[in-house]
Amino acid sequence: MFRFIVRRLLQMVLAFFGTTLIVYALMFAGQGDPIQALAGERPVTAAQRAYLTEKYHLDATGVGGFFYRYFDYISNLLRGDLGESLTGRSIGDILAAAWPVTIRLALIAIAVAVIFGVTAGVLAGIRRASIFDNATLLLTLLVLGIPTIVLAPLAQYFLGVKWQLFPPTAGADPDFFALLLPGIVLGSLSLATALRLTRTSVAENLRADYVRTARSKGLPNRRVVSVHVLRNSLIPVITFLGVEVGNLMSGAIITEGVFNIPGVGFNLFRGIRTEDGPLVVGIVSVLVVVYLVSNLVVDILYAVLDPRIRYE
C-alpha cells in the first residue's frame, strides 16, 4: 500500500512536469517576439525591453534558456502567481471569484448523478434484462453519445426559452434554481456512466457467494440488497464520481459558456474567444493540476476502499 502511494505520487510528479512542459512549450516558446506580443501594438522602448529581458531571462538562449524560463513559470505556478490577463486583471483574482460558482455547479451535477444514476442503476442491476433495464441502457447510450454542445444549447432552448421551465441563463451571481438546469446537463453524462457502473457491479455482486450465504441464512431480500450488495457495489461508483469531480471542473467549459455562468470554464471560454493567451494558459495550468490531484486522490481512495486490489 505504502509502495503504491509512493509510486503513484512519483508518477503524478512526472505527469505534472510533462503536461506543464507541453503547455509551456506550446504557449510561450517559439513565438516571434514575446516582448512585442506582451505589449501588443504599442511600441516598446529600449529601456523597457532591457528590463523585460532581464526580468524574464530572455537573453539566455538555446535549450538551457528554455528550461530556465520553464522553471520560472513552474515556480510561479507553484507559488500561486498566475500573472495577469491581457485586460490587466490578476488571474488569481479571476479564479478566486470563479471557483465557488464552478464548485456549486459541480456539486449539483454530482448530486444529480448520485440520486438518479445510482438509484436507477441498482434497480436495473436487480431486474437485469427486464424492460426497465433495457430502457435505461438505451437511454444512457443516447446520453453518452450526444455531445454536450448539442445537449446544452438544446436544453437551453427547449426548457429555458420555449417552455420556460428554467431560467435560460444564469446571471452574475446565480442562485440554486438558475444553476439547476446547467447542473442537470453537466451531470447527465456522469449520471449515465454512474448508472451503467452501478448496474454492472450490482448484477455481478448478486451472483457472488456471500450473497448466497446471506440468503441461505434466511435474511430478507431487502437487507441482502441494501446492506450486503450495495456496500460492495458502490466501490467503483465512488471512485468514478471522484474522478468525475476533477472532470467536471475542467469539463464545464461548454456548459458554463452556453448558460452564461461566471465560473472557471466560462472564463476559459471567454479567454479563448477574446484570444487572451495569458488567461487561457493560467486557467489551463491550474485545471491540469486539479485534474492530476483529483486522479491521485481517487486512485489512493480506490486502494483504501477495495482491499481485494493488490498493487504490488
Next chain:
Amino acid sequence: MSDFETVAASENQAARRGPSGEPGTPNQVGQPRKPRSLAGDAWRDLRRKPIFWISLVLVVLVTAMAAVPGLFTSNDPADCVLSRQHAAPSGGAIFGYDFQGCDTYARAVYGARASLLVGALSALFTGLIALVVGMLAGYFGGWVDAVLSRVVDIVLGIPLLLAAIVLLKRVATDSATVRLGSVIFVLAVLGWTTAARVVRSSVITAREQDYVAAARMLGAGNGRIMWRHILPNALAPAIVVLTIALGSFIAAEATLSFLGIGLREPTISWGIEINNGRVHMRESATPLVVPSTFLALTVLAFIMLGDAIRDAFDPKLR
C-alpha cells in the same frame, strides 16, 4: 502499472455491456451443430439486432452525404442572401434559412464532409500510433513495455479538451487545410492511448500461443512473427475500439469548432453551425436544431455500431 486498472478502464468494462447486452442464443442442447468461427457467430448475432442495422444505415447515409452532398440537396450552402434571414422553408430549403440567409439544410448536409474527414483520419492515425506502440510494448515486454506504458499513462492523464485548446491556440493561420490538418493531428496525438492498451493486451495474449512458438521454431524472425501471426489477432479489437473513437473524434471536432479553435469559416462544420444557431435561437431555432440533430445522430451511429460489434465479438457475453 499493467496490473492496475484505472477507473477509465473499469468504466469501459461497464460500457462493454451495451444496450443490447441480451443473453446470447440459448444453447440448443441435443441438436448437432456445425462448429462456427467466432466471426460467424458474431455475424449471426449482429444480423438480428435492430440497433446494428439502424446505426449501419445511418453511417452509410452520412458517408454518402460527405462524399456526394449534391445527392441530398441541390442548393448551394454558400449561397447566402441576407434578405432571406430566418425565412420560412421554400424550394429545396426544407428547413428554411438561417441568420445569414443561408439554406439551413444544405449547410447541415455539407457539414458532414469536414466531420467525417476529421473523424476518419484521426481514427486512422490513432490506429497507426496505437498499433505500433501496442505491438512493441506487448511483443517485446520488459523495459520497452515499461517505458511505453508510462508514456501511455502520462498521455492518458492529460485532459483532452484542455490540451487540445492549448495545442490549437498555436495555430494562427486561417487556411482551411492547415486547420483541418492540425485538428486531426491534435486528436490523433491525444487520443491513441485507449486503443494502444487494447492492442497491447491482445498482443500479449497472442504472443503466448502455440502457433507463435511453432513459427519461431521454424526460424521466423521477430518482424515476420509480428506482421504475419500477431497483427491479425490485434487488428479486430483495435478496429472495434477505433469505430467508437471515430464517433467521439467527430464530437470532439464539433466541440473545438464550436469553441472557435477548431475549424473556421468558410469551412462548413456542424460545430460552427451550432454555435451560430445558438446565438440566434430566440428568433429561429431550426438553424440550431438541424445541425445538432445531424451531429448527434452521426456520433451515436458510430458509437452504437462499435458497441454492437464489440458485444457480438465478446465471447463472455455469449
